Amino acid sequence: xxxxxxxxxxxxxxxxxxxxxxxxxxxxxxxxxxxxxxxxxxxxxxxxxxxxxxxxxxxxxxxxxxxxxxxxxxxxxxxxxxxxxxxxxxxxxxxxxxxxxxxxxxxxxxxxxxxxxxxxxxxxxxxxxxxxxxxxxxxxxxxxxxxxxxxxxxxxxxxxxxxxxxxxxxxxxxxxxxxxxxxxxxxxxxxxx
Amino acid sequence: xxxxxxxxxxxxxxxxxxxxxxxxxxxxxxxxxxxxxxxxxxxxxxxxxxxxxxxxxxxxxxxxxxxxxxxxxxxxxxxxxxxxxxxxxxxxxxxxxxxxxxxxxxxxxxxxxxxxxxxxxxxxxxxxxxxxxxxxxxxxxxxxxxxxxxxxxxxxxx
Numbered sequence: 420x421x422x423x424x425x426x427x428x429x430x431x432x433x434x435x436x437x438x439x440x441x442x443x444x445x446x447x448x449x450x451x452x453x454x455x456x457x458x459x460x461x462x463x464x465x466x467x468x469x470x471x472x473x474x475x476x477x478x479x480x481x482x483x484x485x486x487x488x489x490x491x492x493x494x495x496x497x498x499x500x501x502x503x504x505x506x507x508x509x510x511x512x513x514x515x516x517x518x519x520x521x522x523x524x525x526x527x528x529x530x531x532x533x534x535x536x537x538x539x540x541x542x543x544x545x546x547x548x549x550x551x552x553x554x555x556x557x558x559x560x561x562x563x564x565x566x567x568x569x570x571x572x573x574x575x576x577x578x579x580x581x582x583x584x585x586x587x588x589x590x591x592x593x594x595x596x597x598x599x600x601x602x603x604x605x606x607x608x609x610x611x612x
Numbered sequence: 613x614x615x616x617x618x619x620x621x622x623x624x625x626x627x628x629x630x631x632x633x634x635x636x637x638x639x640x641x642x643x644x645x646x647x648x649x650x651x652x653x654x655x656x657x658x659x660x661x662x663x664x665x666x667x668x669x670x671x672x673x674x675x676x677x678x679x680x681x682x683x684x685x686x687x688x689x690x691x692x693x694x695x696x697x698x699x700x701x702x703x704x705x706x707x708x709x710x711x712x713x714x715x716x717x718x719x720x721x722x723x724x725x726x727x728x729x730x731x732x733x734x735x736x737x738x739x740x741x742x743x744x745x746x747x748x749x750x751x752x753x754x755x756x757x758x759x760x761x762x763x764x765x766x767x768x769x770x
Contacts, residue, residue, distance in 0.1 A: 446688055451696065460644045463644055463648060464644060466648075472736075472738055517688075519695070522690075606736070607735055607752075611737070612737055
């Protein structure tokens with residue numbers, strides 16, 4: 420299994436240098452800034468761009484649940500990092516590295532946990548936007564392998580943690596249920612929701 | 613320390629990455645707010661009356677700020693060497709959006725005060741379909757201070 424993971428990694432990372440302009444673009448897309456901003460802005464759009472009051476309320480509660488889900492996913496990553504450490508690919512392999520050398524555990528990929536978590540939470544309330552954002556999260560995950568910072572399995576585990584975090588948030592929603600809706604109604608007083 | 617930048621904190625001697633990121637987020641967020649307000653029909657948040665021009669601004673501002681941010685410096689830097697960690701990115705993203713929101717509601721409340729003169733009876737964001745933000749806020753706060761006992765009832769029910 421580890422060999423398969425390495426083989427897939429080396430295959431994808433081996434494409435670096437084929438098209439130099441693509442490598443440059445990958446450096447932008449895989450940065451800590453761009454994908455997180457795209458997902459963050461999608462929450463802003465989802466918050467503001469509802470049709471009627473009922474749809475807007477459902478989406479705004481969805482945005483709050485996405486944030487709760489992402490927090491849960493980040494906590495799961497934090498816990499797993501305390502229990503398990505995996506070296507980055509550039510420690511063990513001859514890698515074409517297009518990124519700086521992160522020092523935290525390679526598995527699980529916390530970016531995948533956050534991005535897949537947010538995207539799946541949005542999918543819960545807006546299917547088309549959710550699918551588009553899952554594609555963004557998938558592209559980002561692929562590029563993390565391409566640029567040499569993660570093994571494929573790190574991203575699969577990270578994505579699963581993200582989805583589990585959001586699913587858990589929706590399971591917990593029954594316990595905290597009036598609170599998200601109350602928060603949205605309270606924000607209405609300040610014309611923020 | 614690298615290039616005179618702070619190590620792992622925003623409030624050091626000139627972390628240019630942090631400042632540039634904050635500016636890029638603020639400019640992008642102004643554009644994103646225009647797009648979202650246009651799609652949501654929130655005329656009180658629009659700078660311009662033309663939907664086409666609004667959506668063009670909404671696309672151009674984020675794209676231009678992304679290009680500016682990445683073309684003007686090395687951004688893939690470890691947070692140990694002057695880059696930003698994920699908490700700092702999240703904080704600056706929030707502050708950039710907050711700045712963009714304050715800018716947008718202030719400017720649009722001024723430019724739309726003469727245009728939107730017949731507000732509908734709605735509350736919250738929905739009122740911004742036909743009113744400016746500051747007028748809607750003033751209306752909402754006055755209504756709440758006058759009728760808070762009646763109005764709080766539904767907030768404790770589904």
